[in-house]
Amino acid sequence: xPSGFVIRKNQYYDSVFLMGISKRxxxxxxxxxxxxxxxxxxxxxLLADIDICDPQIDAAQPNDLVVAVIAExxxxxNDVLRRLDEFLLGGVQVASTSNPHSFEEGLAQKSNANxxxxxxxxxxxxxxxxxxxxxxxxxxxxxxNVSIDEELDLKQFAAEKKLLVMGPDCGxxxxxxxxxxxxxxxxxxxxxxxxxxxxxxxxxxxxxHNAGFGISHAIGTGGHDLSDQIGGLTTLAALExxxxxxATRVITIISKPPGTKTLARLIERFKTCTKPIIGCFLGAPAxxxxxxxxxxxxxxxxxxxxxxxxALGGEPDSNKADFSxxxxxxxxxxxxxWSPEQKYVRGIFAGGTFCYQSQQIxxxxxxxxxxxxxxxxxxxxRDSDQSLEHTFVDMGSDEYTLGKPxxxxxxxxxxxxxxxxxxxxxxxxxxxxxILGYNASMDPVGExxxxxxxxxxxxxxxxxxxxxxxxxxxxxxxxxxxxLQIKLLKxxxxxxxxxxxxxxxxxxxxxx
Amino acid sequence: MESKINELLQxxxxxxxxxxxxxxESLEAQKVEVVQVDWVPPxxxxxxxxxxxxxxx
Amino acid sequence: xxxxxxxxxANEEATRRLISGxxxxxxxxxxxxxxxxxxxxxxxxxxxxxEWSRMCGAMQGAIIGMxxxxxxxxxxxxxxxxxxxxxxxxxxxxxxQTVGPMAGTISPSLPLWVVENKAFGNRANCRQVEGAQQxxxxxxxxxxxxRMWRDVWAPTLxxxxxxxxxxxxxxxxxxxxxxxxxxxxxxxxxxxxxxxxMAVAIAQTEYTNKDAVIGTLKYITNHELLFLGLAxxxxxxxxxxxxxxxxxxxxxxxxxxxxxxxxxxxxxxxEWFTAPAPVxxxxxxxxxxxxxxxxxxxxxxxxxxxxxxxxxxGGAPGILSLVGGTPEEALNYSREMKKITVGAHPIxxxxxxxxxxxxxxxxxxxxxQSNVAPIIDTAIAHKDxxxxxxxxxxxxxxxxxxxxxxxAFSKKYSA
Numbered sequence: 001x002p003s004g005f006v007i008r009k010n011q012y013y014d015s016v017f018l019m020g021i022s023k024r025x026x027x028x029x030x031x032x033x034x035x036x037x038x039x040x041x042x043x044x045x046l047l048a049d050i051d052i053c054d055p056q057i058d059a060a061q062p063n064d065l066v067v068a069v070i071a072e073x074x075x076x077x078n079d080v081l082r083r084l085d086e087f088l089l090g091g092v093q094v095a096s097t098s099n100p101h102s103f104e105e106g107l108a109q110k111s112n113a114n115x116x117x118x119x120x121x122x123x124x125x126x127x128x129x130x131x132x133x134x135x136x137x138x139x140x141x142x143x144x145n146v147s148i149d150e151e152l153d154l155k156q157f158a159a160e161k162k163l164l165v166m167g168p169d170c171g172x173x174x175x176x177x178x179x180x181x182x183x184x185x186x187x188x189x190x191x192x193x194x195x196x197x198x199x200x201x202x203x204x205x206x207x208x209h210n211a212g213f214g215i216s217h218a219i220g221t222g223g224h225d226l227s228d229q230i231g232g233l234t235t236l237a238a239l240e241x242x243x244x245x246x247a248t249r250v251i252t253i254i255s256k257p258p259g260t261k262t263l264a265r266l267i268e269r270f271k272t273c274t275k276p277i278i279g280c281f282l283g284a285p286a287x288x289x290x291x292x293x294x295x296x297x298x299x300x301x302x303x304x305x306x307x308x309x310x311a312l313g314g315e316p317d318s319n320k321a322d323f324s325x326x327x328x329x330x331x332x333x334x335x336x337x338w339s340p341e342q343k344y345v346r347g348i349f350a351g352g353t354f355c356y357q358s359q360q361i362x363x364x365x366x367x368x369x370x371x372x373x374x375x376x377x378x379x380x381x382r383d384s385d386q387s388l389e390h391t392f393v394d395m396g397s398d399e400y401t402l403g404k405p406x407x408x409x410x411x412x413x414x415x416x417x418x419x420x421x422x423x424x425x426x427x428x429x430x431x432x433x434x435i436l437g438y439n440a441s442m443d444p445v446g447e448x449x450x451x452x453x454x455x456x457x458x459x460x461x462x463x464x465x466x467x468x469x470x471x472x473x474x475x476x477x478x479x480x481x482x483x484l485q486i487k488l489l490k491x492x493x494x495x496x497x498x499x500x501x502x503x504x505x506x507x508x509x510x511x512x
Numbered sequence: 513m514e515s516k517i518n519e520l521l522q523x524x525x526x527x528x529x530x531x532x533x534x535x536x537e538s539l540e541a542q543k544v545e546v547v548q549v550d551w552v553p554p555x556x557x558x559x560x561x562x563x564x565x566x567x568x569x
Numbered sequence: 570x571x572x573x574x575x576x577x578x579a580n581e582e583a584t585r586r587l588i589s590g591x592x593x594x595x596x597x598x599x600x601x602x603x604x605x606x607x608x609x610x611x612x613x614x615x616x617x618x619x620e621w622s623r624m625c626g627a628m629q630g631a632i633i634g635m636x637x638x639x640x641x642x643x644x645x646x647x648x649x650x651x652x653x654x655x656x657x658x659x660x661x662x663x664x665x666q667t668v669g670p671m672a673g674t675i676s677p678s679l680p681l682w683v684v685e686n687k688a689f690g691n692r693a694n695c696r697q698v699e700g701a702q703q704x705x706x707x708x709x710x711x712x713x714x715x716r717m718w719r720d721v722w723a724p725t726l727x728x729x730x731x732x733x734x735x736x737x738x739x740x741x742x743x744x745x746x747x748x749x750x751x752x753x754x755x756x757x758x759x760x761x762x763x764x765x766x767m768a769v770a771i772a773q774t775e776y777t778n779k780d781a782v783i784g785t786l787k788y789i790t791n792h793e794l795l796f797l798g799l800a801x802x803x804x805x806x807x808x809x810x811x812x813x814x815x816x817x818x819x820x821x822x823x824x825x826x827x828x829x830x831x832x833x834x835x836x837x838x839x840e841w842f843t844a845p846a847p848v849x850x851x852x853x854x855x856x857x858x859x860x861x862x863x864x865x866x867x868x869x870x871x872x873x874x875x876x877x878x879x880x881x882x883g884g885a886p887g888i889l890s891l892v893g894g895t896p897e898e899a900l901n902y903s904r905e906m907k908k909i910t911v912g913a914h915p916i917x918x919x920x921x922x923x924x925x926x927x928x929x930x931x932x933x934x935x936x937x938q939s940n941v942a943p944i945i946d947t948a949i950a951h952k953d954x955x956x957x958x959x960x961x962x963x964x965x966x967x968x969x970x971x972x973x974x975x976x977a978f979s980k981k982y983s984a
Contacts, residue, residue, distance in 0.1 A: 119531030438538035
């Protein structure tokens with residue numbers, strides 16, 4: 001039987017430790033016997049007993065390590081002896097009880113990681129993202145306050161390395177059914193999505209789910225990706241990946257309008273895409289973009305959902321855009337309840353996309369709306385805290401969230417604003433959005449419930465009625481109980497829609 | 513060769529989460545393998561050192 | 570190769586050298602015989618260079634003690650005058666392949682442990698460890714300990730050592746680390762393993778003076794920090810071959826003079842990168858408190874430089890009180906040191922951490938990046954001259970040293 005040995009001079013190990021090493025060597029396939037011992041006289045006799053004899057072994061000292069292996073082939077013997085350090089060192093890393101504190105330490109724990117989710121302060125975010133890219137990981141960059149230059153730099157580097165940078169300021173992605181960041185529980189399917197805004201993607205994916213269809217992947221890009229400075233680097237990478245992805249059959253892109261150059265570049269790319277593409281560029285002028293054989297435009301997220309389903313050969317409920325008879329009856333009932341000075345709608349939004357999409361719907365209905373995040377600069381509120389006529393406030397904008405929790409996580413900011421609005425005698429409609437899903441508040445309606453009741457009470461005291469219109473973005477699979485959230489809203493007297501577009505349209509109907 | 517992006521799409525995704533613990537928890541709830549990094553600013557936030565480290569480490 | 574690769578390669582080599590050290594005690598000799606630069610009226614001290622006037626109280630006291638010990642002055646006042654006039658040459662131990670605990674003071678006639686690193690053939694020296702003079706106590710009682718060492722213990726041990734032709738320290742260190750020593754503040758196991766070996770050697774040796782033999786046996790069997798001097802000499806002998814490797818960012822020395830903390834880095838030659846010596850977070854002997862304490866002092870951080878001391882404190886439950894009292898705290902220090910080192914020692918291991926190797930090879934880049942400074946467990950001297958050891962505790966190397974070194978490194982190698 002082939003055998004061999006090595007002697008390490010002056011390498012003392014405890015005998016119990018060496019027994020452990022011996023056991024590990026014994027587990028190597030083909031190893032018959034082995035001895036891992038210090039060179040004491042007793043031990044040398046043990047070696048002789050298994051026919052391992054050599055003048056070098058006779059000369060070994062009690063502080064010398066002797067390792068002998070008997071195996072089926074000489075190659076196994078040599079291999080084990082060559083790998084001795086692995087056996088001696090292996091499996092005895094200093095185990096850590098606390099979490100790692102740096103990307104490198106994290107990577108050391110999961111060297112096969114393929115995605116870094118980064119939510120560190122913006123000033124450090126680009127460095128961490130770059131480290132992740134260097135290590136070959138895709139990046140989901142939730143952090144904001146990353147400069148355009150840094151973003152471009154990261155995205156160019158990612159393009160070189162054929163990696164994806166979702167973000168910065170990316171709130172939502174769904175990869176193969178897994179929600180990252182703020183995401184709803186959505187069934188898997190064949191609709192792919194690329195989105196600049198988190199709530200836009202949440203609304204789209206939830207509605208696809210609620211319509212009985214599913215999402216392959218929804219890839220967040222961050223809000224600046226389609227600007228001409230960035231040139232849609234992530235959108236293009238995502239498009240290529242979704243085109244190559246066997247699970248995806250149709251691709252929807254949801255964003256604010258792209259920069260002129262970037263739009264041209266996108267449309268050029270769409271022409272060669274082998275899968276149908278639906279573009280939903282919120283806030284874009286009402287006239288349709290250039291379309292092509294495989295490129296259609298949707299003015300709202302709802303319509304993007306319908307187009308995507310149609311592209312799969314499905315048929316969404318044809319009356320989706322219309323209001324039910326019951327809903328139509330509510331319009332008359334609500335309007336009749338207002339006192340003469342009640343004229344305006346106040347939208348107090350948690351989701352930026354919802355604020356934006358609602359403005360577009362009002363614009364297209366010919367109603368002027370002011371906002372802290374307006375479609376056009378001329379409609380910007382002079383003071384974000386002071387509503388003017390019809391006003392939609394994005395409570396998730398930086399001015400409100402600096403050092404305070406985002407309204408999707410905590411209702412405090414919106415609660416205060418709702419009560420303030422209710423003291424304005426001209427308010428007729430309160431338009432709200434509620435967003436469910438991972439990482440959002442576990443009880444978004446409950447947090448505002450008392451404020452809604454109190455607001456309605458305030459208006460009632462003045463002899464009028466506050467019409468509360470709400471949309472809920474979520475699915476029956478979300479960690480929050482969707483039905484309970486809707487039930488609570490109805491208890492608070494709200495008219496509830498499952499889409500923001502529909503809630504906003506309903507408000508337009510109320511104002512006609 | 514498959515791009516790393518498509519490898520990601522095909523899954524399983526394996527995540528290093530830097531920062532918000534909630535994000536790691538929500539991934540774990542979805543049975544995703546995730547390492548939570550309790551991130552602290554490298555070099556204690558010393559920008560001069562960060563620049564040096566970028567070149568040297 | 571880009572600079573990062575060069576650094577990695579250089580650090581790999583530095584760590585390989587640190588790991589492959591083979592320390593053997595080869596002699597016990599008066600300083601003037603083994604320190605080439607040692608002259609009459611010269612005293613070497615711990616830490617980076619410092620002049621007499623800036624020295625802390627404990628180091629001044631220790632130096633006064635050495636002047637008296639050598640008979641260069643009759644009284645402490647006389648000694649002080651000589652020193653004030655600059656008539657005694659003062660140089661750092663580290664500039665002479667030598668280290669010393671606390672004030673670390675060494676004068677020409679003081680016998681030193683001489684350790685040879687057989688893997689590289691270099692030698693390093695350290696003075697013996699005691700609890701009085703090196704802390705700044707220059708009383709006659711304190712000096713009596715030095716005289717006994719010079720006249721009785723050292724010569725007796727030397728003779729026995731020659732009988733056995735040197736003593737391999739690596740097995741002692743390996744076993745001691747598995748017996749609850751961390752080789753900076755706890756040397757109970759190593760001292761006794763050393764005493765066992767020397768007792769046999771003494772028995773094999775011809776002596777004429779039986780009292781000297783018994784006195785020496787009593788000394789080595791009752792001195793719980795005896796091995797610290799040997800561990801430090803071994804540490805220095807292990808660290809020196811890792812010096813002067815171009816592009817290496819590995820620390821090759823950490824030491825303190827009671828005023829400044831200094832480090833040396835392999836790729837940065839002889840330069841010391843210093844910062845004010847930190848305050849030790851400590852426990853005190855009866856009658857003393859933090860108000861009495863001097864700042865961090867001694868060359869003993871050479872033990873941490875080669876991966877012992879604070880780096881393996883998780884394996885030393887006997888001194889848990891130093892680290893706050895719970896085993897978990899001690900283990901966490903060892904885990905934390907893993908973050909700033911590039912290797913694990915294959916032989917020096919900690920059973921309590923699943924036989925994990927001692928963290929070795931401190932990389933200044935990792936220190937700066939992680940903001941985690943090396944942890945050192947150390948003794949505390951009084952702020953004023955004339956006192957023995959007053960306590961022990963934990964201290965972090967100042968990050969500033971590592972930042973300064975990183976800046977210097979970048980300047981040297983970016984051009």
